[in-house]
Amino acid sequence: MDLIHIHPADNVALCRAQLPAGSLLNWRGSMLELVSDVPAMHKVAVQPITAGEPVCKYGQPIGTASCDIAAGEHVHVHNMNADRQRADYAFCSEAQPTELFAESERATFQGFRRSGGRVGTRNYLAVVSTVNCSVTVSRAVAAHFHNGSLLRDYPNIDGVVALGHDSGCGMSSADEGYRTLMRTLHGYICHPNFAGVLLIGLGCESMQVGHLLREYGLETGPQFQTLTIQREGGTRAAIEAGIERLAEMLPAANACEREPLPASELTLAVQCGGSDAYSGITANSALGAAADLLVRHGGTVIYSETPEIYGAEHLFTRRAATPDVAQQLIDRIHWWENYTQINGVTLNNNPSPGNKAGGLTTIAEKSLGAQAKGGTTALQAFYLYAEPVRRKGLVFMDSPGFDPVSVTGQIASGANVVCFTTGRGSAFGAKPVPSIKLASNSQLYQRMREDMDVDCGGILEGEYTVAERGEFIFQRILAIASGERSASELLAYGDNEFAPWRIGAVI
Structure with a gap:
């Protein structure tokens, strides 16, 4: 299969390999001819798109065509604008109660019990x-x-x-x-x-x-x-x-010695960095499945990187447990719009050069793929940067998208394990908390084998499902929380990633 078509409503698909103009691809029982060269993991129009018409991926608008785009044409920064689409926030419309596992079925890990009931994964x-x-x-x-x-x-x-x-x-x-x-x-x-x-x-x-x-x-x-x-x-x-x-x-x-403790004592920080076009459909989705499992075992998941939900925030407001949680998130989005404006940048100008080389064109496209790592459970609470997290389940902590700054805040909020997805190959660790690196594609996993903990690329090949890889990730979380060293720990990362968020004037 040459193309990956994510949602029936999408007017673009992803090319799995770099293909030259003139290539004939099987598309819904007929042949689609490429009218331009298309790099691997980049978008190709599967139907004509007129200027000003939304470009859709994940069943959502990710921008608009800046000119007429023919079927079979490469779709990227040269013919697409990052226009922000008006979204229906529909507060709490999709929030569902989480069905927790019975106490007798809940997982355990080997951790450190501290004073006041706190639980650590390292010493x-x-x-x-x-x-x-x-x-x-x-x-x-x-x-x-x-x-x-x-x-x-x-x-x-x-x-x-x-x-x-x-x-x-x-x-x-x-x-x-x-x-x-x-x-x-x-x-x-x-x-x-x-x-x-x-x-x-x-x-x-x-x-x-x-x-x-x-x-x-x-x-x-x-x-x-x-x-x-x-x-x-x-x-x-x-x-x-x-x-x-x-x-x-x-x-x-x-x-201090490790002892058996329930997985409900784990607080997982979910992160992505150096994303590519596969991140949203492999590593982030599999991490989301693992996050759902942890929540069902009574644990906590901290989602962050507020600028990188821009264009996808309506998916979180729909899952908010209460209208107040949804409104706090939207109020912070407006704070970010003002904060970036007074500093001379825009939230739309977010994907990095590496993201774009990996096929991501706009912040909405990046955000829609990134939000998958938060799973599907209801959003229970909203926190400012580094506020102590006290609610169980999925929560949101405000932070920049810059990985070291974001993870620093999540750890300060109480995260005792980190899962970090990457498609381009981010180098990252964060002492004193173990970081588990998830590769979105198998080529990256093999190329940077010593830096990666989990290969999620097999989802594309049908080797395993998103749910199966999510279960695998969950088991890796338990093992590494119990003391097994992650790849970044073995490489001694983590001494230089403490980066508190600097807000305001230096006087």
């Missing part, structure tokens, strides 16, 4: 910077423990990670950016994948250590310590003090 120690000025000290403290021999006597500790960023000062303590950064730092300090945390500040920054503690009622103790460089007497003294305090946390952290 790290963290050195967290409040401000860019303390990053050098934080990294030096963590680097001291990267010598394998220092942790040899503590086999239950996964490592020490330094979380540094480029903000924390030059900002108003009353603006949205400050509050966002504070939520993010708090979410990491309290994350159940950490058995101990050392918080390091400079001493004169906007994001004061003391303010952060008071805002959230945090109290220091044996496994949560703080220091400031100025009070310790400078860089060298702060590094020595940090090493000493972290070393004191090692025995208690090593005493």
Whole structure:
């Protein structure tokens, strides 16, 4: 089969291989002649499309023809506009109650039970910077423990990670950016994948250590310590003090052991990056099936990347559990329209060069494929970036589409495992949470075998169904949450992906 026709209402189909003009393709019992060269995974018109007429894929408009397009013609940026189509939000019209598995049928995994009932999938120690000025000290403290021999006597500790960023000062303590950064730092300090945390500040920054503690009622103790460089007497003294305090946390952290826990304690962050035209019909759809399974086992799924649902937000409002959840999502879409406008960009101008090379033309097309990774269950709640997620089931957390920033927010909100789909080959990991990489096509899986955990390309070949690959992904989630290393962990990704969202002016 040369063409993939996704929905009966579509006036385009995908070419499975690069084909030259003049090629004859079997289309609904007759022959369709290509009138132009068509790259692999790109769209070809299966019927004439007049200028201004919607181009449809997934049964939805993804833009309009910028000129008359003949049947058999390549459809892409040269003859298509990213015009935004008016959608019917139909709040809650398709929300259905989730049928949970019986308690006796629910899956389990091996995790770490923390104080207050929190559950982790890894057992790290963290050195967290409040401000860019303390990053050098934080990294030096963590680097001291990267010598394998220092942790040899503590086999239950996964490592020490330094979380540094480029903000924390030059900002108003009353603006949205400050509050966002504070939520993010708090979410990491309290994350159940950490058995101990050392918080390091400079001493004169906007994001004061003391303010952060008071805002959230945090109290220091044996496994949560703080220091400031100025009070310790400078860089060298702060590094020595940090090493000493972290070393004191090692025995208690090593005493933590995995135990059987219900899958309902898993909070899955779903992400996509470096998408191609197959992502929406293979990896994202299979991840959506796995997400549905986790929800039915009582777990939580965090969907994010607000700019990358633009053009598909009506599919989420229809699945919203309440009108208030739907309205919060739409209000944030309007916030993004204003936010991008005042910064001189538009939400329509989203697909990256790699996305376009992979056959994606408009943000609506990308969004319609991306939303599949959220599965089919009702949308239970909406959260701002890095707000703690308290509802079970599918929830939405606002974030940019930039993967490190988005995942940072999801982890701060409580995600303890990440699934990341890619069609072009994103390189990604996010300590302290394991990231599972899903390839949308088998060529990518074979080409970057060491970077990928799951091949979803066999869906195109009929080797397995979306549901079968979803079950496979769900089992991989349980295994990796239980301690099996993901590909990105084996490659030591995750030290450079802590990227809190910077909102507002730097002053």
